[in-house]
Amino acid sequence: MESKLRAAIDDLGRGTGVPAPLVEEILHRLRPSVRLCPDVPGQDENAPPAARLGGLPRMPEDMAWPDGGEPHIATIDCAVLPRDVLDIELPEDGHLLVFADIVDADGSAAVRYVPAGSETVERGPRITNEDGYSWDVTVYEPAPLYAVVVPSFDDDWETLPLAREFMERFPSGSRTLEDFTSGLDALLDTSRFASIRIGGHSRYFQIPPEEDGLTHFLSVFGDPICGSPFDVALAGTPEDMAARRYEELQIYLGG
Numbered sequence: 001m002e003s004k005l006r007a008a009i010d011d012l013g014r015g016t017g018v019p020a021p022l023v024e025e026i027l028h029r030l031r032p033s034v035r036l037c038p039d040v041p042g043q044d045e046n047a048p049p050a051a052r053l054g055g056l057p058r059m060p061e062d063m064a065w066p067d068g069g070e071p072h073i074a075t076i077d078c079a080v081l082p083r084d085v086l087d088i089e090l091p092e093d094g095h096l097l098v099f100a101d102i103v104d105a106d107g108s109a110a111v112r113y114v115p116a117g118s119e120t121v122e123r124g125p126r127i128t129n130e131d132g133y134s135w136d137v138t139v140y141e142p143a144p145l146y147a148v149v150v151p152s153f154d155d156d157w158e159t160l161p162l163a164r165e166f167m168e169r170f171p172s173g174s175r176t177l178e179d180f181t182s183g184l185d186a187l188l189d190t191s192r193f194a195s196i197r198i199g200g201h202s203r204y205f206q207i208p209p210e211e212d213g214l215t216h217f218l219s220v221f222g223d224p225i226c227g228s229p230f231d232v233a234l235a236g237t238p239e240d241m242a243a244r245r246y247e248e249l250q251i252y253l254g255g
Contacts, residue, residue, distance in 0.1 A: 033200025036145040050147035054140030058120035066110035070099040071138040086199040089242040102222035107232035111246040152200030209235035
């Protein structure tokens, strides 16, 4: 972590009344993430996009559309993603196709991997399942997405021993931590209006995947894509991610 950012976080802790050891405990839980955003302040105008939002996916002819018929959200160019940043393993090249239903409170999502050099054809918008039933899928407006590395933190204070002790000792402890969280959110720029987040911590409406022994893979945020209030995320084991067994990923609501 750069020294200026670290100094700002220390100042934030003193200003909000969070003890230094607790600040250390919170920072120890930071995980790197990559956000895919339509606009990144200061972005080099010649920088290649790391993904394309929306449009129709290009898939090998023998690759099936996900069983749930979810719309194509984005095609991620693995070769453009920042390397050696995340603590989960991603392919070095090729493309990740992200499909998700972000207009339904029940949400669903799937990921397909297309190796580099594969022969592909544009698929959709009308798809047919194995029973012969056909329908038109939603097609979102195409747009480039750019990658930005953002540390992410877990605000589940109940799992942090020093945080639990702080909240038990001081009646205003929860509010103090909320103030610190808001400031940390701004310092880490985690409020960036991203369409997709890869890696890092996520905030779920359900039981966090860590309680199921899983690790967050990626989240899709409905609001910046189509104004939907719903987010959907995928999580799995590091082994499944490394082996590209994306069909084994589990779905979680929230992002």
